[in-house]
Amino acid sequence: MSIGVSVQNVTKDYHMGTEVVHALRGVSFDVPEGDYVAIMGASGSGKSTLLNLLGCLDHPTSGKILLDGENVAEASDDRLAELRASKIGFVFQSFNLIPQLTVLENIEVPLYYQRRLSPKERARCKELAAMVGLGERLNHRPTQLSGGQQQRVAIARALVNDPIFILADEPTGNLDSVTTEEIMNLFDELNRQGKTIILVTHELDVGSRAKRIIRLRDGKIESITDNPARSSARTKAAVN
Numbered sequence: 001m002s003i004g005v006s007v008q009n010v011t012k013d014y015h016m017g018t019e020v021v022h023a024l025r026g027v028s029f030d031v032p033e034g035d036y037v038a039i040m041g042a043s044g045s046g047k048s049t050l051l052n053l054l055g056c057l058d059h060p061t062s063g064k065i066l067l068d069g070e071n072v073a074e075a076s077d078d079r080l081a082e083l084r085a086s087k088i089g090f091v092f093q094s095f096n097l098i099p100q101l102t103v104l105e106n107i108e109v110p111l112y113y114q115r116r117l118s119p120k121e122r123a124r125c126k127e128l129a130a131m132v133g134l135g136e137r138l139n140h141r142p143t144q145l146s147g148g149q150q151q152r153v154a155i156a157r158a159l160v161n162d163p164i165f166i167l168a169d170e171p172t173g174n175l176d177s178v179t180t181e182e183i184m185n186l187f188d189e190l191n192r193q194g195k196t197i198i199l200v201t202h203e204l205d206v207g208s209r210a211k212r213i214i215r216l217r218d219g220k221i222e223s224i225t226d227n228p229a230r231s232s233a234r235t236k237a238a239v240n
């Protein structure tokens with residue numbers, strides 16, 4: 001199994017006048033292809049900082065972050081933008097859909113920006129909409145959808161470029177418990193299909209759907225634990 005993402009001794013300092021905040025203090029872990037990892041920890045532990053680095057939104061102060069073998073710590077800002085567009089599928093708490101566009105158009109947005117919108121790609125976007133359960137809602141606009149449906153559009157949009165991983169930031173933070181369950185079931189299904197998922201969350205219920213939980217504390221890894229429930233599900237799937 002190849003290593004999709006490798007975080008190696010990463011630090012991140014923020015400078016506030018004369019003060020330095022050590023937000024990450026030497027964090028290392030690998031996310032092999034097909035893994036499903038939840039990053040958890042108390043407020044201020046460094047989750048958002050790590051998410052920004054994994055999402056190529058910022059450079060680490062030191063250490064390496066390898067995406068498909070490429071060290072993003074050394075990448076230019078332009079290259080980071082390319083990596084964000086081509087290798088990472090973002091899913092946010094607030095969905096971040098464009099209100100004027102339809103479901104199908106929102107899913108197509110990443111292709112539009114990359115000037116790759118062909119009839120074949122458009123057909124694929126329709127398939128993705130169907131896969132997330134919105135095949136009958138292609139012409140609806142975000143305001144005509146429930147929160148869960150909006151998050152489904154965002155997930156389909158995140159898949160459009162066949163990213164090496166999905167990076168989800170509190171993806172159920174704006175959803176009720178029933179809809180949270182539906183969205184987490186969709187993540188489970190995507191992971192079963194082989195998609196690598198990295199999820200940042202405060203909510204233990206949500207984090208415990210992952211195969212592994214990485215806990216941060218004061219900018220360091222406190223623990224990396226396998227989720228026994230998910231590991232046994234994996235074993236069962238392998239046996240069947």
Ligand SMILES: Nc1ncnc2c1ncn2[C@@H]1O[C@H](COP(=O)(O)OP(=O)(O)OP(=O)(O)O)[C@@H](O)[C@H]1O
Nearest residue numbers: 014016021023041042043044045046047048049050
């Ligand atoms: N842009 C910034 N400038 C200065 N300090 C920052 C900046 N961003 C984060 N920090 C500090 O870095 C530390 C880690 O913050 P971070 O936002 O990564 O934590 P978090 O675990 O995501 O917290 P939360 O769950 O509240 O979002 C905190 O002490 C925070 O105050």
